[in-house]
């Protein structure tokens with residue numbers, strides 16, 4: 001017997017699901033060079049345009065001078081340094097919570113939080129469109145795992161009836177492939193009524209949402225009692241890397257004791273925390289970034305509706321165009337690319353079968369003229385695509 005990888009890869013190709021990595025040959029931003037080609041891109045998650053900001057770069061450089069480059073050890077050994085600690089305090093302040101705990105990636109924050117809080121005999125209930133890291137965390141925890149209908153508090157309620165042990169309800173704040181936001185008030189009401197805890201992963205909400213960039217919890221004006229476990233990631237609107245969990249003193253101390261992806265990994269480079277401290281300051285104070293983003297979102301939605309594109313129910317920077325068939329989505333993405341525009345096609349299994357889409361993301365670094373170029377390209381390519389036979 002051997003692993004028949006060749007057959008698996010061939011099947012993946014045949015289904016139009018084969019993945020390739022575009023090679024980025026420039027810093028992140030609206031104008032990039034990919035595989036040797038200059039492109040106007042609408043696919044990163046750098047929503048506030050901070051990933052290549054001169055002040056953030058300078059903070060990183062100064063941090064490396066002062067603290068060196070490597071974390072050197074795990075947090076519990078000797079890797080928890082001054083900048084990590086200062087960043088945790090700043091994140092606690094941003095979220096209005098007593099404590100925040102810094103993780104090396106969002107994937108690890110989610111694995112760590114869920115597996116530390118529930119295990120055998122407990123229950124974890126998740127939105128069926130949750131990010132893969134949350135679904136993996138639920139499965140890994142060993143708790144009874146069940147998915148409720150997307151953003152449907154009634155569907156959650158029926159599952160809560162059957163829940164046993166400690167029960168954790170887990171949802172994305174902003175759904176990463178759809179751009180819609182969780183109905184947190186309704187989900188929190190159901191969870192509280194049954195003594196369950198609500199955990200929100202607001203990877204795409206911090207920065208764009210909330211008057212001060214505090215994300216979906218700030219947007220809805222909700223308390224720590226409503227949302228005891230709040231996760232944010234730093235690789236999206238913060239423009240750097242890493243993640244955090246914010247909550248009570250007891251929650252954070254429990255994660256330090258029991259969250260294996262926190263304990264058994266090297267801390268992130270301290271200079272990275274220095275960079276994030278600077279981007280956090282810009283995220284909170286430069287309101288024009290959120291306002292400009294909202295202008296672009298309105299402009300894009302109006303223009304796309306005129307073209308007859310099928311948009312999703314989103315007021316966030318994630319503005320997917322629903323295509324359906326994976327081959328047609330890939331074809332449209334290719335046609336745009338031939339015109340110098342880069343928008344990624346998202347296919348199953350990242351999204352449900354039959355719901356392939358172009359995931360347009362807008363950022364504060366884009367201009368209205370650039371959004372107009374995208375709309376012009378979409379109008380031409382979508383018209384042409386309509387006339388082509390489907391390959392599926």
Ligand SMILES: *Cc1c(COP(=O)(O)O)cnc(C)c1O
Nearest residue numbers: 105106107131133176203233235
């Ligand atoms: C990107 C993302 C993550 C993972 O965060 P990383 O820091 O990139 O590992 C987790 N949850 C959601 C909803 C995300 O979009």
